[in-house]
Amino acid sequence: MRIVIVGASLAGATAAATLRDEGFDGEIRLIGTEPQLPYNRPPLSKGYLRHEEAFEAQLVKPAGYYPEQRIELTLGVRATAIDARQKLVELESGERVTYDRLLVATGGRNRTLAVPGADLAGVFQLRTVEDCDRIRAAIERGRRAVVMGFGFIGSEVAASFRQLGVEVAAVEGARVPLARVLGEEVGRVLAGIHRDKGVELIMEDSVEAFEGSGRVERVRTRKGRVLECDMVVAGIGIVPNTELLATAGAHVDNGVLVDERCRTTLPDVFAAGDVTNHLHPVFGRLRVEHWNNGYQQGQAAARSLLGGEQPYDYIHSFWSDQYEHSIEYVGFAPGWDRLAFRGRPESRKFLGFYLERGIVRAAVGLNRGGDPEDPKVEGELKAAVTLIRNRTPVDPAALADEAVDLSGLAARTR
Ligand SMILES: Cc1cc2nc3c(=O)[nH]c(=O)nc-3n(C[C@H](O)[C@H](O)[C@H](O)COP(=O)(O)OP(=O)(O)OC[C@H]3O[C@@H](n4cnc5c(N)ncnc54)[C@H](O)[C@@H]3O)c2cc1C
Structure with a gap:
């Protein structure tokens, strides 16, 4: 065969x-x-x-x-x-x-970048190692970059740029970063992390044009901001x-x-x-x-x-690393009616549970929860995976209560 x-x-x-x-x-x-x-x-x-x-x-x-x-x-x-x-x-x-x-x-x-000036030198998108090599060649300490779109790719690139001493302004349509996936509260925490590291976040705005003679020199936004820059990375999906x-x-x-x-x-x-x-x-x-x-x-x-008949039922998960912070996410929640926190969001070390009608659809950990993919770690997010799989309603107050053992709670939903 x-x-x-x-x-x-x-x-x-x-x-x-x-x-x-x-x-x-x-x-x-x-x-x-x-x-x-x-x-x-x-x-x-x-x-x-x-x-x-x-x-x-x-x-x-x-x-x-x-x-x-x-x-x-x-x-x-x-x-x-x-x-x-x-x-x-x-x-x-x-x-x-x-x-x-x-x-x-x-x-x-990468989605096509349909903005005037997208073909100027210094305007990049990132998917392949060759894209990355072109961006690496353009990076120099003290250079100014505009990041267009502040989803996961945009925020990770912004974090790496700051770590390399590149000035960053980011333009994003939403009110806070990653709100659609993680919610406003978590997005606010992430915005704070990036601002503390010196990223200028320009929210609820969009890029209208890239300008320059041959090379990108500035970005013009819909709300009239003009951002002088040496390079642009667009992370638009x-x-x-x-x-x-x-x-x-x-x-x-x-x-x-x-x-x-x-x-x-x-x-x-x-x-x-x-x-x-x-x-x-x-x-x-x-x-x-x-x-x-x-x-x-x-x-x-x-x-x-090979003829196997087992359904693919992996409980989805992903991670994102930004500066010294790590985000781990399990499940899939296109919408939710309640977000319960274990640990205060402002502490930058918490778990968030996305519930719909009392059922946990997804959970996020910021610097907390363990890698759900690591077989050696019996982390809190492993318990969240069980909760998500079992689809049994749980009390949001128990999720938020540090005194309640999550593994025990998950085991009781089996
Ligand atoms: C910069 C970056 C950072 C990321 N970071 C994270 C992260 O932190 N966490 C996370 O969970 N995910 C992350 N991801 C996402 C993750 O990399 C993707 O989910 C993963 O690459 C998907 O793998 P794939 O094999 O399905 O598709 P791809 O990686 O897109 O590979 C598809 C391959 O098929 C080839 N191909 C397409 N059409 C044809 C054709 N007609 N003939 C032959 N070949 C073809 C393409 O050239 C490509 O090589 C990141 C992605 C990027 C770009």
């Missing part, structure tokens, strides 16, 4: 490795547009951007792994079409690659790379639709990672852009490719 994987990044490479871990002995071919070996992106806004980590340290698997495991890599080549009837993938090189089962893990690309699957006839709606076993609507075609809008037994349909999902769903898709 031959399994072909399109998209050679986190989800694709993890799936390839899992196929071998599960004992699959057939052919595996991993095809990707980027010329580098599959690598992890989180350091691109953190340690790698700050020259603290080498690129080799962020590889999904070391170079020798692929030949050892007989995983054939075709890098620097785009897949241009899928013919699901004939079971073949066309590459831009003209090659036609046949498959028995296909996994698509094409992730996402991604769009999923669904065209390949949509053209082949798969159902697509904010990502390619997959069922609980990572199956698209095309026969023998599966998908994993940022590109999927997947059906989840706890959260319903959702698309997330989290490293942990790329890793976990890559593994789940591999098992499904």
Whole structure:
């Protein structure tokens, strides 16, 4: 049997490795547009951007792994079409690659920056290591940067820039950073952290134009601010790379639709990672852009490719590191009617529980709660994962009460 994987990044490479871990002995071919070996992106806004980590340290698997495991890599080549009837993938090189089962893990690309002056030198977006290398080359202590959009990428880039001695002004439409995901109270705390570090936060405003002769020299905002700068990084979100699957006839709606076993609507075609809008037994349909999902769903898709019938029911989680602060989040809460805090938000060391009709949908820890992914840590967020999975109403006062043991509370909801 031959399994072909399109998209050679986190989800694709993890799936390839899992196929071998599960004992699959057939052919595996991993095809990707980027010329580098599959690598992890989180350091691109953190340690790698700050020259603290080498690129080799962020590889999904070391170079020798692929030949050892007989995983054939075709890098620097785009897949241009899928013919699901004939079971073949066309590459831009003209090659036609046949498959028995296909996994698509094409992730996402940066949203187009539709602002006048976006093509000026010094205006950057960040998705790939090459994007990051261009930004690194432009960084010098004392330079002035404008960060456009203060979501996770924007706030992490701002933090790294400040750590490198770059002046930062950030322009964001919302009232406080990350309010849509984390809520106003948590957003206010994060705003305080960035202001304390010297970031000028310009909220409830948007970028109207980049100006300069050949190179960006200033940013003009809708409310009339003029921000002199040497560089701009826009973190305005991604769009999923669904065209390949949509053209082949798969159902697509904010990502390619997959069922609980990572199956698209095309026969023998599966998908994993940022590109999927997947059906989840706890959260319903959702698309997330989290490293942990790329890793976990890559593994789940591999098992499904081999005929496994286990639904993908991982309780989603992500992290973000900004300065000395770490944010850990578990669950998925597009809305909530109550946010209960354990620890005062102003202390910058707390847990927040997002509840809907008494049921915990998600929880966030700022410098508290432990990494829910770390098997060695029996942290509070592990208890939150149980609460989220069990969907049993809990008393918000108990969540907030430091005297109540969270693991015990979670165990009682089983
Ligand atoms: C700067 C940065 C920092 C991040 N930090 C965090 C973090 O702190 N925490 C967290 O949880 N998440 C973080 N993320 C998100 C995380 O990196 C993504 O969720 C993860 O990369 C998704 O993996 P993926 O394999 O699904 O997709 P991607 O990483 O997008 O990879 C898709 C691959 O498919 C290739 N491809 C696309 N189309 C084709 C085609 N037609 N033919 C062949 N190849 C194709 C692409 O070139 C790419 O290599 C960060 C992302 C970025 C950019």
